[in-house]
Amino acid sequence: MKRRPVVAVIGAGDAPAAVRKLAFEVGREIARKGAVLINGGLAGVMESAAAGARKEDGHTIGIIPGYDRRTANRHVEFAIATGIGEARNVIIVASADAVIALRGEGGTLAEIGFALKFGKPVVALDSWPEIAGLNRAETAADAVAIALRLAAAKSRRRR
Amino acid sequence: MKRRPVVAVIGAGDAPAAVRKLAFEVGREIARKGAVLINGGLAGVMESAAAGARKEDGHTIGIIPGYDRRTANRHVEFAIATGIGEARNVIIVASADAVIALRGEGGTLAEIGFALKFGKPVVALDSWPEIAGLNRAETAADAVAIALRLAAAKSRRRR
Amino acid sequence: MKRRPVVAVIGAGDAPAAVRKLAFEVGREIARKGAVLINGGLAGVMESAAAGARKEDGHTIGIIPGYDRRTANRHVEFAIATGIGEARNVIIVASADAVIALRGEGGTLAEIGFALKFGKPVVALDSWPEIAGLNRAETAADAVAIALRLAAAKSRRRR
Amino acid sequence: MKRRPVVAVIGAGDAPAAVRKLAFEVGREIARKGAVLINGGLAGVMESAAAGARKEDGHTIGIIPGYDRRTANRHVEFAIATGIGEARNVIIVASADAVIALRGEGGTLAEIGFALKFGKPVVALDSWPEIAGLNRAETAADAVAIALRLAAAKSRRRR
Numbered sequence: 227m228k229r230r231p232v233v234a235v236i237g238a239g240d241a242p243a244a245v246r247k248l249a250f251e252v253g254r255e256i257a258r259k260g261a262v263l264i265n266g267g268l269a270g271v272m273e274s275a276a277a278g279a280r281k282e283d284g285h286t287i288g289i290i291p292g293y294d295r296r297t298a299n300r301h302v303e304f305a306i307a308t309g310i311g312e313a314r315n316v317i318i319v320a321s322a323d324a325v326i327a328l329r330g331e332g333g334t335l336a337e338i339g340f341a342l343k344f345g346k347p348v349v350a351l352d353s354w355p356e357i358a359g360l361n362r363a364e365t366a367a368d369a370v371a372i373a374l375r376l377a378a379a380k381s382r383r384r385r
Numbered sequence: 386m387k388r389r390p391v392v393a394v395i396g397a398g399d400a401p402a403a404v405r406k407l408a409f410e411v412g413r414e415i416a417r418k419g420a421v422l423i424n425g426g427l428a429g430v431m432e433s434a435a436a437g438a439r440k441e442d443g444h445t446i447g448i449i450p451g452y453d454r455r456t457a458n459r460h461v462e463f464a465i466a467t468g469i470g471e472a473r474n475v476i477i478v479a480s481a482d483a484v485i486a487l488r489g490e491g492g493t494l495a496e497i498g499f500a501l502k503f504g505k506p507v508v509a510l511d512s513w514p515e516i517a518g519l520n521r522a523e524t525a526a527d528a529v530a531i532a533l534r535l536a537a538a539k540s541r542r543r544r
Numbered sequence: 545m546k547r548r549p550v551v552a553v554i555g556a557g558d559a560p561a562a563v564r565k566l567a568f569e570v571g572r573e574i575a576r577k578g579a580v581l582i583n584g585g586l587a588g589v590m591e592s593a594a595a596g597a598r599k600e601d602g603h604t605i606g607i608i609p610g611y612d613r614r615t616a617n618r619h620v621e622f623a624i625a626t627g628i629g630e631a632r633n634v635i636i637v638a639s640a641d642a643v644i645a646l647r648g649e650g651g652t653l654a655e656i657g658f659a660l661k662f663g664k665p666v667v668a669l670d671s672w673p674e675i676a677g678l679n680r681a682e683t684a685a686d687a688v689a690i691a692l693r694l695a696a697a698k699s700r701r702r703r
Numbered sequence: 704m705k706r707r708p709v710v711a712v713i714g715a716g717d718a719p720a721a722v723r724k725l726a727f728e729v730g731r732e733i734a735r736k737g738a739v740l741i742n743g744g745l746a747g748v749m750e751s752a753a754a755g756a757r758k759e760d761g762h763t764i765g766i767i768p769g770y771d772r773r774t775a776n777r778h779v780e781f782a783i784a785t786g787i788g789e790a791r792n793v794i795i796v797a798s799a800d801a802v803i804a805l806r807g808e809g810g811t812l813a814e815i816g817f818a819l820k821f822g823k824p825v826v827a828l829d830s831w832p833e834i835a836g837l838n839r840a841e842t843a844a845d846a847v848a849i850a851l852r853l854a855a856a857k858s859r860r861r862r
Contacts, residue, residue, distance in 0.1 A: 229454070229464065262463065287463060293479045293503065293629065295388070304421065304446060305388065306465060307479040310472070311611065311627035312817060313790040320452050320466040335834075336816030340789060343809030344452065356833040357812075452788065470770065470786035471658060472631035494675075495657030499630060502650030515674040516653075547772070547782065580781065605781060611797050611821065613706070622739070622764060623706065624783060625797040631787070638770050638784040662770065 230285075231261040231377050233370070234318050236337045237271030237328030237353070245329050248351065249274035250281075251366035252326055257284025259374055264289065264322055266314065267298040267305060271328050276301035289314050289321070316340050323377035326369045327360070329353040347376035389444075390420040390536050392529070393477050395496045396430030396487030396512075404488050407510065408433035409440075410525035411485055416443020418533055423448065423481055425473065426457040426464060430487050435460035448473050448480070475499050482536035485528045486519070488512040506535035548603075549579040549695050551688070552636050554655045555589030555646030555671075563647050566669065567592035568599075569684035570644055575602025577692055582607065582640055584632065585616040585623060589646050594619035607636050634658050641695035644687050645678070647671040665694035707762075708738040708854050710847070711795050713814045714748030714805030714830070722806050725828065726751035727758075728843035729803055734761025736851055741766065741799055743791065744775040744782060748805050753778035766791050766798070793817050800854035803846045804837070806830040824853035 233256050235249060253275035256263050263279040265272045267288020276286040280301045288302030291311045298305035308314040315333060319325060319340045324347040327338055335357075341348045342359055350360040351369040361376065363369035392415050394408060412434035415422050422438040424431045426447020435445040439460045447461030450470045457464035467473040474492060478484060478499045483506040486497055494516075500507045501518055509519040510528040520535065522528035551574050553567060571593035574581050581597040583590045585606020594604040598619045606620030609629045616623035626632040633651060637643060637658045642665040645656055653675075659666045660677055668678040669687040679694065681687035710733050712726060730752035733740050740756040742749045744765020753763040757778045765779030768788045775782035785791040792810060796802060796817040801824040804815055812834075818825045819836055827837040828846040838853065840846035 229462070285463070287465070289465070295480070303388070304444070304463060305480070306446070306448070306476060308467075308476050309479050309629035310469065310476070310631055310787075310790065311629065311793070312820060313469070313628055313787065313793040316788070316790040316793075317465060317467050317469070320468050321454070321464070332816045332818070332820030334816070335819065336813045339809045339811070339813030339816055341809070342812065343789060356835075358833075468788035469628075469631065469790055470634070470788065471661060472628065472634040472787055475629070475631040475634075491657045491659070491661030493657070494660065495654045498650045498652070498654030498657055500650070501653065502630060515676075517674075547780070603781070605783070607783070613798070621706070622762070622781060623798070624764070624766070624794060626785075626794050627797050628787065628790075628794070635783060635785050635787075638786050639772070639782070 231323045231374060232264050232321060233261050233373050233377070234264050234322035234325045235271065235275040235328070236265060236318070236325060236330060236334050238330040238334065239268050239270040239272060241270040241329065245271060246274040248366055249328055250278035252351065252369060253278025253284070254282050255366050255370040257282035259370060261374060262287065264318055266290065266318060267302045269299060271330065273299040273301060289318050312336070319344060319346060322346060323381065324349065324373035326351055326373050327354055347373060347380065349373045390482045390533060391423050391480060392420050392532050392536070393423050393481035393484045394430065394434040394487070395424060395477070395484060395489060395493050397489040397493065398427050398429040398431060400429040400488065404430060405433040407525055408487055409437035411510065411528060412437025412443070413441050414525050414529040416441035418529060420533060421446065423477055425449065425477060426461045428458060430489065432458040432460060448477050471495070478505060479503060481505060482540065483508065483532035485510055485532050486513055506532060506539065508532045549641045549692060550582050550639060551579050551691050552582050552640035552643045553589065553593040553646070554583060554636070554643060554648060554652050556648040556652065557586050557588040557590060559588040559647065563589060564592040566684055567646055568596035570669065570687060571596025571602070572600050573684050573688040575600035577688060579692060580605065582636055584608065584636060585620045587617060589648065591617040591619060607632050630654070637662060637664060640664060641699065642667065642691035644669055644691050645672055665691060665698065667691045708800045708851060709741050709798060710738050710850050710854070711741050711799035711802045712748065712752040712805070713742060713795070713802060713807060713811050715807040715811065716745050716747040716749060718747040718806065722748060723751040725843055726805055727755035729828065729846055730755025730761070731759050732843050732847040734759035736847060738851060739764065741795055743767065743795060744779045746776060748807065750776040750778060766795050789813070796821060796823060799823060800858065801826065801850035803828055803850050804831055824850060824857065826850045
């Protein structure tokens with residue numbers, strides 16, 4: 227079985243409406259392109275991205291910090307209860323072929339750090355200008371296109 | 386979205402043919418009943434159970450110990466790369482509504498321990514007679530039926 | 545720097561007085577022999593073993609499940625806040641040269657499972673008769689003597 | 704037992720000599736002030752900081768990514784074998800009262816992200832000018848003084 231590309235969408239759990247709207251568009255676009263969405267499964271950017279992906283019948287995976295899958299937002303199709311707290315951020319990044327970062331705080335910064343460490347492509351969508359080494363996009367469609375292109379290029383190199 | 390029940394199938398990564406055959410039947414039955422299979426994503430019981438579930442178009446999740454999703458067996462639809470080594474056993478159990486245990490060794494025993502700790506129903510399929518507090522089944526169909534019945538009963542109590 | 549041997553003492557967090565007394569004696573004996581005690585850092589067997597070790601000025605390490613080191617019992621000299629919940633059991637076992645198991649429940653069983661998986665010597669002290677492959681002791685002094693002897697033998701083989 | 708303050712020193716595992724020298728001075732100063740050093744236990748900044756702390760008979764804790772404690776550098780007094788890979792970065796930060804960051808790459812950035820998330824004081828020592836919300840120091844002595852002062856202030860507020 228050939229697996230579909232997996233894209234992580236990361237950003238603030240407590241995000242303003244404009245950022246949540248952008249996250250929704252990113253999730254929708256990921257599903258339209260046939261990719262799987264993975265993220266932390268809770269609120270804010272995580273919830274809006276999952277809502278967008280489900281709107282287009284995409285698969286959504288939520289890697290939650292606690293043991294109770296009922297804490298995952300309702301757009302998470304597969305809730306993975308890690309119980310490992312914030313360390314679950316590593317799993318989100320490690321399980322993705324590319325990462326799209328929206329505005330966020332310390333937790334998002336940690337995920338970007340791990341993505342750089344693992345050599346995963348990161349696309350910063352209207353965010354994180356201070357961090358070097360990221361790809362840049364201004365629209366949801368561009369972010370997803372860049373992420374999938376970089377993921378495919380990396381996949382080819384690994385074969 | 387109402388999520389489907391999730392069943393973990395655990396057992397030896399290096400299992401004899403008879404145990405792998407039983408795991409295949411368990412996986413197939415889980416998919417037939419519309420449940421999702423989760424396990425450690427590698428060889429032996431893990432691979433055979435996933436093969437059985439995919440044969441019936443069921444969803445399969447593999448929670449792998451390392452960072453490289455290519456180590457997941459080819460019947461894993463969604464490969465979660467944890468990088469947390471043997472600690473990923475906790476995630477398998479925590480993410481399931483019920484656990485079906487086949488013959489195994491230390492890693493399987495650890496998973497049974499966590500299931501007891503978390504109060505998850507465990508069905509021992511022709512295995513683990515020495516451990517108290519487990520439900521018992523002799524056939525794959527029985528094991529899945531018991532697991533799903535106990536999972537549903539627990540889900541009702543939590544509402 | 546040559547590191548001292550490290551012994552994990554595992555058992556119920558909610559243990560009866562007789563078991564706690566035995567844990568205290570085990571901790572005391574570990575310190576007397578110049579070894580370091582490691583365990584989960586909370587109550588019951590964990591607390592009593594640490595109290596015994598500190599009584600003899602031994603070093604004690606508590607690998608706690610949460611992020612707040614104030615939840616470690618007061619006999620823990622070095623509190624490691626993992627935040628990874630029950631998965632911290634793996635760390636306790638992996639960081640020890642030998643494991644002494646007292647009576648316990650699911651969490652203790654999981655630790656025994658990991659110890660068997662990792663090939664760490666396990667000494668069951670008046671407990672776990674149903675699990676094969678463990679060493680047996682009836683007194684605290686015997687348990688510690690066996691644990692340190694097996695740890696030293698294993699250390700020699702690895703050189 | 705009142706526990707000593709714990710300071711994490713983070714930075715590149717593959718660091719140039721000038722950065723390693725700075726790390727050594729930081730470790731030495733931590734020990735002189737009676738604090739405990741914690742870090743990832745491997746090479747570069749981690750090894751030099753531990754060497755400095757041991758030079759002054761300070762306690763050093765290494766939270767290593769794998770299962771084999773022999774991979775810890777020889778200045779680690781207590782080697783904690785997590786087996787959880789890069790996720791062990793969370794434990795380093797969570798177990799410290801303050802964090803001193805030297806130059807590093809993705810892994811160090813992840814640790815800074817977690818420190819911000821957890822509200823731990825971070826002192827950037829001649830490094831990370833691009834990240835907002837960090838305290839700044841130019842010398843090892845200043846970095847340790849600031850870290851211990853902030854840790855003490857936070858400890859008082861929590862009582």
